[in-house]
Amino acid sequence: MTPDELVRAEAAPAPVPLVPEVVLPVVADVMALWERTEERAGTPQPPPFWGSPWAGGQALARSVLDDPRLVAGRRVVDVACGSGLVAVAAALAGAADVRALDLDPLAAAAARWSAALNGVVLDVRVVDVLEGAAGVLPAALAGAEVVLVGDLFYERATAERLLPLLRLLAGRGAAVLVGDPGRAHLPVAALEEVARHEVPVAGGLEDRAVRSTAVLRLRPPVEPPVEPQVPDLGAQPSGSSSSGVRQVPR
Numbered sequence: 001m002t003p004d005e006l007v008r009a010e011a012a013p014a015p016v017p018l019v020p021e022v023v024l025p026v027v028a029d030v031m032a033l034w035e036r037t038e039e040r041a042g043t044p045q046p047p048p049f050w051g052s053p054w055a056g057g058q059a060l061a062r063s064v065l066d067d068p069r070l071v072a073g074r075r076v077v078d079v080a081c082g083s084g085l086v087a088v089a090a091a092l093a094g095a096a097d098v099r100a101l102d103l104d105p106l107a108a109a110a111a112r113w114s115a116a117l118n119g120v121v122l123d124v125r126v127v128d129v130l131e132g133a134a135g136v137l138p139a140a141l142a143g144a145e146v147v148l149v150g151d152l153f154y155e156r157a158t159a160e161r162l163l164p165l166l167r168l169l170a171g172r173g174a175a176v177l178v179g180d181p182g183r184a185h186l187p188v189a190a191l192e193e194v195a196r197h198e199v200p201v202a203g204g205l206e207d208r209a210v211r212s213t214a215v216l217r218l219r220p221p222v223e224p225p226v227e228p229q230v231p232d233l234g235a236q237p238s239g240s241s242s243s244g245v246r247q248v249p250r
């Protein structure tokens with residue numbers, strides 16, 4: 001079975017609780033699907049994260065649709081798109097171009113189906129956004145003007161590599177927005193909250209029915225303090241420096 005066939009066999013389109021204008025493929029019982037997948041493979045498998053929209057993605061998608069200026073006319077990348085909710089929301093809000101990235105081929109298949117269900121065009125790619133060397137921007141993220149990350153701070157190893165990547169993107173001028181319900185490894189000091197939503201969650205992977213979920217913006221990097229330039233009183237008079245360069249005391 002191909003990823004597209006599997007996703008269409010296991011999921012059915014349903015409106016997203018906090019974002020009912022978007023319809024996504026949803027798995028009725030994610031835990032049961034996870035068990036079946038592990039039995040078939042005979043080895044531990046990652047949970048089918050693509051099987052339901054996550055709290056972080058729902059909050060971020062809600063904010064994007066409530067304030068389309070966040071993405072309108074811009075090149076947007078949805079990092080770790082799952083079934084593509086945030087990417088679909090960005091496209092509906094008028095983004096110029098939307099790329100949806102996930103390392104799971106099943107998530108990519110779900111995101112492709114989501115695009116069709118909602119009548120939008122997404123550039124869906126199977127990419128591990130953390131696989132490159134530190135400090136090197138993965139090609140799939142090049143040119144991003146807005147980077148959206150829904151619910152990806154749940155594992156330490158991922159979070160520790162994700163934050164430098166997001167800082168690299170911000171350093172190149174991208175606006176970075178994160179949706180997160182307070183996962184264990186959210187780097188709170190690096191982020192500032194810009195909105196909050198009470199998000200209904202389902203699918204059996206959460207421990208409660210509603211999660212209070214923040215939308216956060218990556219803070220600009222703290223500039224090192226500028227050293228005051230003290231005029232060198234022992235130097236030659238202004239206008240006749242030995243280097244020929246005029247020194248202007250500030």
Ligand SMILES: C[S@@+](CC[C@H](N)C(=O)[O-])C[C@H]1O[C@@H](n2cnc3c(N)ncnc32)[C@H](O)[C@@H]1O
Binds near residue numbers: 050079080127150151
């Ligand atoms: C909790 S789900 C969130 C999905 C979606 N953003 C949402 O909010 O509904 C996390 C997603 O991140 C993907 N993921 C995890 N690590 C990744 C990586 N290094 N590169 C790309 N995708 C990744 C997983 O495959 C999964 O689909």
